[in-house]
Amino acid sequence: MSSVNKGTSSSAPAIKVDDFSFTYGGSTEPVLHNITLTIQAGEFVLLTGPSGCGKSTLTRSLAGFIPHEFTGKSKGTVRIQGVDTRTLPIYELAKTISLVQQDPDSQIVTLNVADEIAFGLENFQTPQSELVQRIKSALATVNALKIKNRSTSTLSGGEKQKLALASFLALQSPILLLDEPTARLDPPTAREVISSLVQLNQASGTTILVVDHRISPFLPIASRCLLMNAGRLVFDGNPSQLRQHPSILQKLGVYLSPLENTRFPLSRLERDESPTLTVREIEFSYPTTHDSSTYGFALKDISFAISSGEIVGLIGANGSGKTTLLQHLIGLLSPDRGNIEINGRPVSGRPVSELAREVGFVFQNPLHQLFERRVLDELLLTSRHIKKPAPNEAETRAKSLLVDFGLSAFTSRSPFSLSLGEQRRLTIASILVHRPSLLLLDEPFIGLDYRNVNQMMTIIKQAANEGAAVLLATHDPAIVHAYCTRLLFLSEGKLLLDAPVHQAFSHLRRLGEAEYIPPHPDKSASFREVPK
Amino acid sequence: MRMKGKHLHFGYLPHSSVIHRLNPLTKLTVLTCIALLTILFNSDITSLVLLAFLLLSYFAAGISLRQIISRLRSIFVFALFIAVVQLIFTSYGALLFFLIPPLAPGLGPFFPITMSGVSNAIVLGLRLINIVLVSAIFIATTDPTLFAVALTRLRIPYRYSFLFVLTLRLVPLFDQESAIVQDAQRTRGIPVDRGVIRGFLTRIRYTFFPLVFSALNRIDNLTLAMDGRGFGYAKTRTYHRQPSFRSVDWIITIASLIITSLLLWQYTFLLPLPRLLG
Numbered sequence: 148m149s150s151v152n153k154g155t156s157s158s159a160p161a162i163k164v165d166d167f168s169f170t171y172g173g174s175t176e177p178v179l180h181n182i183t184l185t186i187q188a189g190e191f192v193l194l195t196g197p198s199g200c201g202k203s204t205l206t207r208s209l210a211g212f213i214p215h216e217f218t219g220k221s222k223g224t225v226r227i228q229g230v231d232t233r234t235l236p237i238y239e240l241a242k243t244i245s246l247v248q249q250d251p252d253s254q255i256v257t258l259n260v261a262d263e264i265a266f267g268l269e270n271f272q273t274p275q276s277e278l279v280q281r282i283k284s285a286l287a288t289v290n291a292l293k294i295k296n297r298s299t300s301t302l303s304g305g306e307k308q309k310l311a312l313a314s315f316l317a318l319q320s321p322i323l324l325l326d327e328p329t330a331r332l333d334p335p336t337a338r339e340v341i342s343s344l345v346q347l348n349q350a351s352g353t354t355i356l357v358v359d360h361r362i363s364p365f366l367p368i369a370s371r372c373l374l375m376n377a378g379r380l381v382f383d384g385n386p387s388q389l390r391q392h393p394s395i396l397q398k399l400g401v402y403l404s405p406l407e408n409t410r411f412p413l414s415r416l417e418r419d420e421s422p423t424l425t426v427r428e429i430e431f432s433y434p435t436t437h438d439s440s441t442y443g444f445a446l447k448d449i450s451f452a453i454s455s456g457e458i459v460g461l462i463g464a465n466g467s468g469k470t471t472l473l474q475h476l477i478g479l480l481s482p483d484r485g486n487i488e489i490n491g492r493p494v495s496g497r498p499v500s501e502l503a504r505e506v507g508f509v510f511q512n513p514l515h516q517l518f519e520r521r522v523l524d525e526l527l528l529t530s531r532h533i534k535k536p537a538p539n540e541a542e543t544r545a546k547s548l549l550v551d552f553g554l555s556a557f558t559s560r561s562p563f564s565l566s567l568g569e570q571r572r573l574t575i576a577s578i579l580v581h582r583p584s585l586l587l588l589d590e591p592f593i594g595l596d597y598r599n600v601n602q603m604m605t606i607i608k609q610a611a612n613e614g615a616a617v618l619l620a621t622h623d624p625a626i627v628h629a630y631c632t633r634l635l636f637l638s639e640g641k642l643l644l645d646a647p648v649h650q651a652f653s654h655l656r657r658l659g660e661a662e663y664i665p666p667h668p669d670k671s672a673s674f675r676e677v678p679k
Numbered sequence: 680m681r682m683k684g685k686h687l688h689f690g691y692l693p694h695s696s697v698i699h700r701l702n703p704l705t706k707l708t709v710l711t712c713i714a715l716l717t718i719l720f721n722s723d724i725t726s727l728v729l730l731a732f733l734l735l736s737y738f739a740a741g742i743s744l745r746q747i748i749s750r751l752r753s754i755f756v757f758a759l760f761i762a763v764v765q766l767i768f769t770s771y772g773a774l775l776f777f778l779i780p781p782l783a784p785g786l787g788p789f790f791p792i793t794m795s796g797v798s799n800a801i802v803l804g805l806r807l808i809n810i811v812l813v814s815a816i817f818i819a820t821t822d823p824t825l826f827a828v829a830l831t832r833l834r835i836p837y838r839y840s841f842l843f844v845l846t847l848r849l850v851p852l853f854d855q856e857s858a859i860v861q862d863a864q865r866t867r868g869i870p871v872d873r874g875v876i877r878g879f880l881t882r883i884r885y886t887f888f889p890l891v892f893s894a895l896n897r898i899d900n901l902t903l904a905m906d907g908r909g910f911g912y913a914k915t916r917t918y919h920r921q922p923s924f925r926s927v928d929w930i931i932t933i934a935s936l937i938i939t940s941l942l943l944w945q946y947t948f949l950l951p952l953p954r955l956l957g
Contacts, residue, residue, distance in 0.1 A: 212903055237906040246907055253900035258691075258848055262824050265919040267908030278919035300851040318908065479862050503868030514893045515856060516863035518885045529868040563892045577867070 159229030161322050161354040162186040162209055167223035169204060169213055178204045180378040181223070186371075188321065191348045192356045193365045193386070196375035198568040198596040202358045203249075205375070206324045209356070210246035211237045227322065242271060244322040249330065249594060251311035255299050260286075263299055263310055267318045285317035288343045305336050305465030312340060316347065322354045323347070329359065330593050333464040333622055334662030337364065344368075360596045361623065366390070421491060422452035423584050423616035429475060429485030446472060446482070447640045453616040455584065458608065460627035460648070461620040462663055463637035469620040470511075472637065473587045476618070477506045489585055504533050506585045507578030511593070513570035516577075517562040522554060525562050525573060530581045541580055548576045551606050568595050575603055579610055586610065586617045592626060604630045624665040628652070636663070690847060692819045698740035699820045703829040705928040706817050712939040713813045717806050719946060723798045726805035733812045740820050747815050754811050762804030769796030823847045825922040837916055845901065852897065853890070860889045 164184040170177040178201045186192055196202050207213045211232040214221050225232045227244050248254055257263045264282045273281065286292045289309040294302065302310060308331050315323065325344070329337035345368050347353045357365055366372070366386040374382035374389070374396070382389065389396070432445035446468050453459050463469050474480040475487060478499045487494040489505050510516050519525040526545035530536060536544070549555045552572045557565060562573055571591055578586065586607065592600050608630070611617050618635075621627060627634055627648060634651035636644035636658075644654050652664045693699075698706070713729055720726070737744050748755055767778065772795025777788035823844050830840035864871050864885050871882040905911075 210907060212907070216903055216906070236911070238909045238912040241907050241909040241912070248900070248904070248907075250900065252852070253897055254904035256848060256901055256905055257844060258824060261919065266905075266910075269916040269918055270909035270912050272913050272915070272917050275917050275919060275921070278917070282919065299848070314908065474862075477866055479866070498870075498872045499862075499865035500868050500870045500872050503866055506866070508863075508866035510859065510863050510866075512859075512893075514896065515859045515889055516867070517889060518864070518867070518869070520888070532870060533868040563888070581868075 159226070160185045161188045161190070161228060162356075163226040163229070164209070165224045165226075167208065167225055168221065169208060170220045171204075172218035172220075174219075178378050179208065182380055184373070184380060184383070186354060186356065188354050189348070189352045190354055190371055191345075191369050192354075192371045192373060193362060193369035194356060194358045194373045194375065195360065195362050196381075196596075198360075198594070198599050199566060200375040201378040202375055203326055204378075206246055206326055206356070206358055208232070209324055210244055211235070211240040212246070238270070241267070241318070241320070243320055244324065245315040245318055245320040246324045247312055247315050247326065247328060249326050251304070251307040251331070254311045254314075255307060257299065259296070259298050260294050260302075260310055261296065264314045264317045267314060271318070281317050285313040288316050288347070289313045290339050290343070303466045304331050305333065308332055309336070309340065312343075316343075319351070320353075322356075324356045324358070326358045327360070327594060328357060329361065329364070331465075331622070333467075334624070336465060338662060341365070341368070360594075361625075422454045423490060424453040424476065424618070425488045426451050426476070427486050427488075429482035429487060431471065431475065431480065431482045445640045446475070449485075449640075449642045451635060451642060451645050453585070453618060455614045455616050456611050457633060458611050458617040458619065458631050459633045459635060460631035461618055461635045461637065462622070462624065462627060467637040468640040469637055470589055471640075473508070473589050473618070473620060476585070476587055477508050478502050500532070503529060503583070504535060504581070505583050506587060507581075507583040509574050509578060509586075509588045509591050511590045513567065513574045514563075516574055517570065520561055521559050522549070522557045522562055522565070522573060523559065526577050526580050528577065533581060535581050545576075545580050548579055548606075552576045553602065568599055571595060572599070572603060575607070579606070582610075582613070582615070584615055586615050588617070588619045590620055590622065592621060592623065597625075600626060624652075624663050628665045636660070690818055690850070691822055692742060693822070694741055694820070696740045696820070698736060698816070699822075701820075701931065702922045702924045702928045703821050703826040704832065704922075704924070705932050706821055707826075707829075708932050709935050710813050710817045712935045714810055716939060716942060717809045717813075719943070721802050723801040723805075725942075726802050726809065729809050730805055730812075733809060733816065736816055737812075740816060742816065742819050747812070747819070751811060751815065755808065758804045758807040758811075761807065762800040765799040765803050766792060766796045769793055769799050771795055772798075822920075825920060828918050828920070829922050831915075838911070841910075849894075849897065849901075853894065856893055857886065857890055860886055860893075863889075 162184065163186075164182050167179060167182045168177050169179040182205065194202055194205070204213065207217065208221075208225050209227070209232075211225075211227075213219065214233060215237050227240060230243075232240060255263055257266055261282050264285050265278050268278055268281055282295070283292065286295055289312055291306065291309045291313060294306055294310070297306075299307075299310070308328070312325075312328060323344075328344075329340055332340060341364055344355055344357070348355050357369070359365060362372075366389070369386055372382065372384060372386050372389045373380060427450050429446055429449050449472065461469050461472070471480065475482055476489075476494070478494050478497060481495055489502070494502065517525060519528055523542075523545060526548060527538075527541055530538075530541040530545075546555070546558075549558060552575070554565075554569060554572060554576065557569065562570065565573060571594075575588070575591060588607075591603070595603075604626075607617055607619075619626075619631065631648050634644065634646060634648050635642060636651070636655065638660075643658060644651060646654055655661065655663050713733070716725060717729060734744070737747075767790050770791055770793065772793035775792045775794060775797070778790035778792055779787055781787040827837070827840040827844050830843070831837050861871060861882065864882065869881060869885055871878045871885070
């Protein structure tokens, strides 16, 4: 078997892209325009840019997925350690360059954790005697030794992301590409992952390229930053240079720190006599099965209320019970004890499809909640079933929402043909047509840049001003800081905090949960203590 | 409201019994022998002996028979139905009694129960049950990954044997996804939770597209994930876990092959066998 390492001089750069352009098959608009880029061995590079700027396409091109697995037209060359990616199949390239993609669930190919980490090593015929040690050390690197004997189908989202990362780390490829490695992780876990990357870069000299929207954790550790916009590389320099131009970044939807000047007045925060949502002392536990430890999230004695006009942020670690709580509020799960009322009426005993009149729910993955063949029908779906509002009115409102969400060009397209960002916007637009009084959003912003987030939140804010109560589960404290009026903090199924956002962050600091506090614009240096 | 908790796992139940530790190929051999004997022999004694052997294996494997039966209830009900039909409608053979005694002079008796009927009921009912039980114990006690590795020993290329692992990897994902999709339907106000038939039809209409797109998407991503970690790099792979082939595997494999061959030989050349029909 030939390997990429053979026949190349050690002086060849890790990555060399020459005037590379790419257009996906079926499209006329190039996604990448004349990219020229050289990355030397041992660099730690941060690549950022707005959603849809071509970042993921560039990483696919570097790993050889383009042109091998995606059809399209390409021009120019990509060389990995001096070898043209077109000349080697992906499985050969994989020895040199690893691409950890966004969705961990779709990258796990085996049935248990140890097998998963061994998978790549076995393909490369690593002797059996070495395998056990390599599995252990890869898991240790991401601080996940305790999941070694678990079945992959029982892992939590955060554990899956760690596993996906560990299974590539085990390969010890000299070049590692990571597409949003921390998007699904709560801040403490994200910090662990980032510090293991730093360790890898410093100790083993691995060349690392991280693609992320949330750039502040990476600025102190990256040796170089790349900025892309509309398929072009628009900035290539060191992080301090990038910091000097926050306005350019903001225009591109990339923010160094929480969004400024978007805070809403807290006028409606006074205690309300008749809140939209009331949750009283609910408790819930999953049944004990032989692997229940992995489904350990339960809810313990949770009470709170949300009034019309409020936008409440729900934060907490992976597995703290955020999704479980949201599922209770629309009746998908029912509590063992306690009760939930929406607009003064109890939730229990009412069919979910009935509750949908009053509650709009957005799930994490857009693909699971798109049902129609045309975008416009998708928006009208709920109103057709619940007969509210009248068809004419619904259509007018749907069309104006499509304009607000920047989707009007796709009215007759299939929802499944849209990009992830467009699909996410569509799922939110689809629950707004019939004006439900409670909006529940479960991590709706994963993989979106702040400009998209801003656009979506502006409309959600408008819905709140018109009287909706909003509960938004997210990992990103910057979003809570920028848009929410109040914050709920869940930890291991308990509600530890319920306070207005400006007070909540200082409470969190006192609780020792500083990771949930967004970095202050001028103190992003505080992230310097993160690595090492 | 949806039932709390997860769906029952349909597949491998990790445990460390004698049966679990057997080499997957040994179990595959025994499975094949039992299936062959069950299908070829129309003997109630053979069927009962095989059933006893299987029940013993379940006991040795520490797998609850009740769990298997509750998962596969419909198949067991069907087997019972076949047995009852045989019992009632076999009219030849030594008469035991009539199901319906003479009602009046000239009316009845009806439905003679004969020795042959009992025998047919046992043979045909157990034919289905034995095959289900032997397959279920194979699946429940065989680690799919080790089975895939074992298949490569039979010179099956790993690209094909790994498909088995991949399929099992996808089953729980599809399960989870279809549950999420159906939750999402309800939250969008689609009345899948109201009306038995109407709800069912609506559900099918709104489940097909999301699941198909999601499945295609997953398969694409899995292919990328596998290639991206070198799947296909060499003609063979190494394995961090290998099924061992111990002396007990030799004994069981050889014993089951000898027993089956003897019976088949007898079946083919040394007629008559006990109660061999047709």
